[in-house]
Amino acid sequence: MLSIVLLLCISCKTEINNIDVSNIKINVNVERFEQKFYNSNLETLQMLKKEFPYLFPAKNSDSIWLNKINNVEERELFKKSQLVFGDFEAEKSEIKSLFQHIKYYHPNFKSPKIITLITDLDYESSVIYADSLLFVSIDMYLGKNDEVYQSFPAYISQNFEKSQMVVDIAKKISDNYFYEPKKRQFLDIIIYEGKKMYLIDSYLPDISDANKMGYLPKEIEWAEMNETQVWKYFVENELLYSSDSKLSTRFIEKAPFSKFFIDIDKESPGRIGVWLGWQIVRSYMKNNNVTLQQLLQTNAEEIFKKSKYKPTK
Known part of the structure; x- marks a missing residue:
């Protein structure tokens, strides 16, 4: 079974x-x-x-x-x-x-x-x-x-x-x-990071999301409560298909906080792009009948389109 x-x-x-x-x-x-x-x-x-x-x-x-x-x-x-x-x-x-x-x-x-x-x-x-x-x-x-x-x-x-x-x-x-994507658009990067996090979901099912991300409890709470605002910022500022290398520094790499360049910056945890990519991949796996191995071989655009992702809060 x-x-x-x-x-x-x-x-x-x-x-x-x-x-x-x-x-x-x-x-x-x-x-x-x-x-x-x-x-x-x-x-x-x-x-x-x-x-x-x-x-x-x-x-x-x-x-x-x-x-x-x-x-x-x-x-x-x-x-x-x-x-x-x-x-x-x-x-x-x-x-x-x-x-x-x-x-x-x-x-x-x-x-x-x-x-x-x-x-x-x-x-x-x-x-x-x-x-x-x-x-x-x-x-x-x-x-x-x-x-x-x-x-x-x-x-x-x-x-x-x-x-x-x-x-x-x-x-x-x-x-x-799996290997890093050849494309370097922001969407490719966050989906790649989301795949990595989904692997950790699979390998360590009993570990908390905070531990998987390396977040403090208050940081994972911030991510969950502000998911809609983060997503809205990425969409409205047309970041998903941007190839600006500075986006990795702002939202992917380890840092004391993510860099939106707005007043919420210092309240946010670093690497929020990784966390958001993880939620997109989770949504994709929830809404599609695919194996873990198939996930790893699927490109970012297809994952995004078929994920039916919507921020939860």
């Missing part, structure tokens, strides 16, 4: 929530590299280098690694991360469910080996997916109020919560299943 539902319509959240993935066999292999590294000495370091050669560039001497192991700031990050994550079993369970859902939609998916590590607050490298390997920088998920994040802008650090880790992993893996 579930397969029939999938073929007919992978659409609304209720249907996605009803998917039973419990019988999908997935092996979640987690290597706690940071534990091995920060508990190493000169002798055990040699064995670690053989076990994880891809984490030890040959140009770096042992003295560099020993300095890192004994660096006061890095050891503090290591200490904090162990307190926050403990045995990593709760996260492992979340990741297993994620991998089972991905496997359900993409049968050829193979579970990568997960390697946890400390990257000294390298925000751009919080999650790296390289086919058979998945690197997770656990020092980027210590909690947004931790003092180590004081230098980060609030709109960035608000997502340095461990609850965001599984979302970031899902987003990295989802990038493997």
Whole structure:
């Protein structure tokens, strides 16, 4: 019965929530590299280098690694991360469910080996997916109020919560299943982003919309309450078919707020174009009998025309 539902319509959240993935066999292999590294000495370091050669560039001497192991700031990050994550079993369970859902939609998916590590607050490298390997920088998920994040802008650090880790992993893996559009009109961009968000809907059906977007609760509330006004602004200002590259900076990229250049700017969350594209794609999936794979192959214009999208408020 579930397969029939999938073929007919992978659409609304209720249907996605009803998917039973419990019988999908997935092996979640987690290597706690940071534990091995920060508990190493000169002798055990040699064995670690053989076990994880891809984490030890040959140009770096042992003295560099020993300095890192004994660096006061890095050891503090290591200490904090162990307190926050403990045995990593709760996260492992979340990741297993994620991998089972991905496997359900993409049968050829193979579970990568997960390697946890400390990257000294390298925000751009919080999650790296390289086919058979998945690197997770656990020092980027210590909690947004931790003092180590004081230098980060609030709109960035608000997502340095461990609850965001599984979302970031899902987003990295989802990038493997479709390509950016060749057309660069604003409609193409927001529909592309909406497809990415719909994949996260499918992979993580029990995660809140706020977490999926990386929004605070008040930000998702603003998006929902002002959907009509945002849509009206895009239509009246003829943005949908515009190829102005600045629109991505204003409405797609991470920012403290979206840039309408009107008085509501500082009340709005950033990336509102992503959120709106997501609603259009959700409407398309609700109103059309297509599979997830068919969605990914459908162009933006067709999705938009067949979505029957209307702002809810």
